[in-house]
Amino acid sequence: MGVDLDQLSFAIDDTRILRDVSASLPTGSVTGLLGPNGAGKSTLLRLIAGIDKADTGTVSLDGALVGSLSRREAARRIALLEQNAAPSVELTVLDVVLLGRIPHRTKLMGSFGGIDDRAVAFSALEAVGAATLADRYWQTLSGGQQQRVQIARAMAQQPSLLLLDEPTNHLDVSAQLALLGQVRELTVTAIMALHDLNLAAAYCDQLLLLDGGRLVATGTPDEVLTPEIIGEVYGVDCFILQHPRGGHPVIVYSAATSKGNS
């Protein structure tokens, strides 16, 4: 699903969180959302998901305005994975993935035709390689497994747009790579907020770089991840190399000195 952001602005009380963010993301692409802490990444994801309403500007999915969809209609098209979510009750992995079927259920009691829902849930678990975990309790999973199950939950929503807020947080290196590899294999348009610029360079088709609520750079990893732009936004000194196998940029930071770099 193609996503168009047009002049999005958002403020809480008098604090501007986002200012005039515009971008156009093609169907099926994986977009990395970068920026320092507090740049507005999570807020932008919530606006795109339609959970918060922009003060001005619009989000459209293949031409349909997200703001004009009901919450349920939006939830059938867009799945959002927030950071560090944990359930308040004991749930099995299958219970968690079945939550993703809620927007497709009938409104009141929810349908009792559970067979289809279970089939969708199992195929979502298979898509992230977690089918064997179905009966385990969520609390007993490793961080990487929990994130994979969360992605399965999002996939059970059968969205055409998947939003992920720092999905690699707290994961070890192999779990990070496995997770992002799986996101790439899914056949959805994906937008993910990431902190690790190297992961973004390796797994994203294009990047949006936010700083202080403004979009300061957009383009391919090669275009966005330059020493000049990184230096300006993050205040660090770095070199850009080329990955010997993937060909994507690799960022090598210089150690910060006591005098600072910016």
Added chain:
Amino acid sequence: MTRSRYLGWFLTATITLILGCGVAVTTGPAAVSLAQVMGSIGAHLGFATESVPILIDSIVWQLRLPRVLTAALVGAGLALSGAVMQSVTRNPLADPYLLGLSSGASVGAVCVVILGIGFFLPAAAFAGALLALVATLSIARVGGTITPVRAVLAGLAIAQLAGALTSFIIFWAAKGDSYREILNWLLGSVAGATWQSVAIAATAVAVVGTGILLSATRLDAFAFGDTSAASLGINVNRTRWALLGSVALLTGAMVAVSGSIGFVGLILPHLVRGVSGPGHRRLLPLVAVCGALFLVIADTLARTVFDPRELPVGIITAFIGVPVFILLIKRKKSHLWA
């Protein structure tokens, strides 16, 4: 758990509840047989049955039956309220008693009883419960979030204040047996239950309970918190306040007929979840039946253990509920609600 196993549990619990009510009506100082109970009920429902001595008939129909039915309905209502509160506030310690709703409802109820406008009893109890709920949640809310511990502490404060207000109002209007009356409101009792109590409790459980059951799927969506619920298509604020408002209504009606009975709403959902799983389509019906059974048993104990003296039923539920509460706090998985 498979659907047939769940249905097995549900039917077993329901049959046990019906039998339990029957046995509870036969239990007491005056010996009444199950056949006499059936006969009395049959006669009042207009069936031609063997005649029952008038004294037995009035014990069954005027005293014990309304009391047992009230206990069952109040148990169901409180257990449902607890289950809903725990889910929408994502707080395993939430229940109408701990968060101060019951005590708030008592203040409202006592006010209209003292003023002699008992007709408004349920409405006043509802208003009290709602006020207490809003007060608790606004005290507990710091920087936009409400942690379970802050909610319980705020609830404690509100419950203490409301309890003091209830006692004060009764003393101020003192006429005769204030102590007993205060105890009944603060500890909860169904000793004075009449058919009017049954009607109030039944209406509230039927109407609000149906609304809550129809929201089962929406309650499931809160498992991972507000953002996750929103991304699953739930109107988070509207749903939460509608459900909490329903709980206040239900609690208000329960308190209007029985005072504030603690721990039913807290412990029953935890115990039943172990059998039904966390999904609300299964949890809610079973928790209502089990809550009803629990309070029928507790009330029967309350009026028989120290016969001829009677305890307020809240004492029994506290004796059972507090150890379970401590177990919940001590449980290893407490990281869930740190």
